[in-house]
Amino acid sequence: MLLLLLPLTGAEAFSVDQLSIEIIKQYPHPDTPFTQGFFFDEGLVESSGGYGESYLQRYQPGAFAPQQREAVSADYFAEGMAKHGASYYLLTWKSRVMLQLDPETLQETGRIAYSGEGWGLASDGRQLLMSNGSNRIRFFDPSGLIPERRIVVTQEGTPVNRLNELEWIEGKIFANIWLTDRAVIIDPQSGEVTATIDLSPLRRVLDKREKVNVINGFAWDADSERLFVTGKNWPLVFEVRLIKISD
Structure with missing residues (x-):
């Protein structure tokens, strides 16, 4: 089980733990993509x-080349991606459309309109979670059967802006903060x-000569309890463990 993902109660609910990471393994990052979406489904799945x-x-950790690669229409700037139900879903940056995809072929099977920009995407098993670079996360059901809701993400009362790639891990939301080497773990009910x-x-660890961009991507292998992290144009994918650095 990942460190510190048990529910907090009482006075502990208002404390913010400071975590870092321990690197377990390093893997090649096939084609060094401009990572937008990143998740695990019997292997790593990624949008560039x-x-x-x-x-x-799609590729297995340790592979030097993808086992499957599919182009996205030139009309779209691919963003966050997640598995939800029997489909994959892919956000687009400014086109205000989410693509529904077949998980086997990675081909489009439908489109869903939404307002605003699309950045990060994750699934809690009931709804999709979407960020747009602000301090808000939207929860919505692509079928429209569950009412949509929103949370404002705050840290000790201060809004946390530039929320980017999202991952749902053991009942919490992991979010990269764009343009930083920092991520946050968020309570999905309160937004805290x-x-x-x-x-x-x-x-x-990265060679300074390599072309690297911002950190952007958590992928959680729930079956093996492995956490993967990478970044835009990074040559490596890291398997990491969370460690506590303060009480």
């Missing part, structure tokens, strides 16, 4: 962004940050 350059890929994660140790 860019107008005319967006694509989806329960822990922050310092991801800067990953950069010290």
Whole structure:
């Protein structure tokens, strides 16, 4: 079980734990994509962004090349991606459309309109969770059967802005903070940050000559309890363990 993901009660609910990471393994990052969405489904599944350059890929940790790769229409800038029910869903940045995909073929099977920009996407098993670069996360059911709700993410009363890639892990929301080496763990009911994660140790491993961009991507293998982290154009994917650095 991941560290510190048990529900907090009483006075503990208002404390924010300070976490860092321990690197367990390093893996090649096939094609060093401009990572937007990143999740685990019998292997790593990833979306890479860019107008005319967006694509989806699937690969096993340790592989030097993707086992499957599919281009996204040049009209779209691919963003966050998640599995929900029997489908994959892919956000687009400014097109205000979410693509429904077949998990086997990675081909489009439907489209769903939404308002605003699309950044990060995750699933809690009942609803999809979506970020747009602000301090808000939307919960919505793509079938429209469950009413939509929103939370404002705050840390000790202060809104946390630039929420980017999302991952649902053992009842909590993990969110990268764009343009930083920091991530937060969020209570999905209150929006309160329960822990922050310092991801800067990953950069010290990367060759300074390599083209690296921001950290962006958590993928959780629930069956094996493995946590993967990567970044945009990074040459490596890391398997990490969370460690507590303060009480």
